[in-house]
Amino acid sequence: MNNKYPWIVGLYNQVINQYRQGYNNKSIVINSMIGTACSVLIWNIIKWILCERKKNIYSCNQCVSCILMNLKNHPDFYFIDLKKEKSDSYIEKAIDLVKKIIASTSHQNSAKIIFFSNSNNIPVSFIDFLLKIVEDSYSNTFLFIKNYFSDMLPTIFIGRCITYNLFFSVRDKKNILWLQKATNSSLKLCMIMLKLSNGSPLVACYMLKHTLLKKRESFYKQFNSCLRKKNFFLLFPFFEEINFSLIILWIYSILIDAIKIKYLDESYLINLDQKLLILKISFKYSFKKLSLSIHSWFKCRFNLINIIGIDQNVLITSELLKFEKIFFHI
Incomplete structure (x- = not known):
């Protein structure tokens, strides 16, 4: 088990122990925030499942299966990264691929x-196609789905799977110590970056390590x-050198703080x-x-992300002038 990230260890142990005790559900959904090393957790679970000489809750790291997993070349592990493309032909190809995987014989x-x-x-x-697979419950085929706490997966599908939630808890000293050691930063700075990154330790780590x-x-x-x-x-030059989403985050986070301090204490x-x-x-x-x-900047960010071909500089200029009008002329 790769325990580089301490917050994934507890959930890894929970999942593996359930399967050691004979748990049968082979369709697993793991909910997480972006930047919590969810893929690392799933990869370690899969490595244990495929390991030929398991050592209790750990994979041996020496058998053929473990070596192939380490090389990211195991013939019975299929990583499918679906694109946002929704054409019928693309979906049909993806369905045919999964059907072939299910119908094939395990190499190991x-x-x-x-x-x-x-x-x-x-x-x-x-x-809908995956739901049929889950309901048929093929004996030697596991499905793992990483879900970023979205509502894309219908309740009826979730109900057929076993679901886990992966969180980074700031109350766990091991987690905060990891971030402090990884970035050589103070506790105060680590907490600020975690709040700005919506509790994502890897995003917070990136922000602390770089010039951001x-x-x-x-x-x-x-x-x-x-x-x-x-x-x-005068803020416009920052938009030219830093991603607009990050700048907008900095703007509305300080505005939200200004509202908070009117009604709440500093800890918020x-x-x-x-x-x-x-x-x-x-x-x-x-x-x-x-x-x-705050509402205006949220709308601006939405338009920048979702309107194809929009002139970013024009929209940001317009929003800065609007911001100025709200603050100084209304």
């Missing part, structure tokens, strides 16, 4: 395992300057290192201005 005289890496990309018609932390500090200094000069267009804040800026915004600007701005 053991289980055959199909891993769908993202339920968000599974079309409804394909889920310094750029975030520069961004909030410039934001403070914008408040003094009443000119939010996301940007714990920007308390002075949060107090300034909260004191000077009304709830109406803050909530209008």
Whole structure:
């Protein structure tokens, strides 16, 4: 078992022990947030299932199956990463592929395992096909589906599977220590990045390891300057060098904090290192201005992501001017 990530160990042990005790359900859905090493967890479970000389809850790492898994070349392990394409011909090809896998004979005289890496990309018609497979319950075929807490999988399908939830708990000291050691960062910074990354340890780790932390500090200094000069267009250069989703996250997280501090205590804040800026915004600007701005930036982000061919610079310029109008002219 690869225990590089301490938060996956408990769920790994739970799943393996259930199968050691004779649990029969071979259709497994694991819910997780993006950036929680869910694929690593599933890969280790699959490696144990295929291992020829299991050592209690661990794979031996020496048999032919383990070696093939380590090489990512096991003939009975099928990794299917469905694209967002929803054409009938594409779906038919995917269905034919799964049918061939089920009808084929195991190469290692053991289980055959199909891993769908993202339920968000599974079309409804394909889920209907998978439901029939789950109901037929083929004796030597396992289905693993990674689900990013979406509602793409219907209740009737979930009801036929065994479902697990993978979380990164900030209350577990081992988890926080991992992030601190991996990034050589303080507890305070780790907690801020975890909140900004929606509890995703690998995303938080990336943000702490790269120059994004310094750029975030520069961004909030410039934001403070914008408040003094009443000119939010000074933020535009940040959109040219950093992903717009991240910049918008920084904007509405500080606005949300400004609302929180009006009604809640400091422990609820996301940007714990920007308390002075949060107090300034909260004191000077009304709830109406803050909530209008948050809603507007959410809408802007949605349009940037979903409208094909949209001029990003024009939309961001327009949104910054709108932001300025809400804050200083309404």
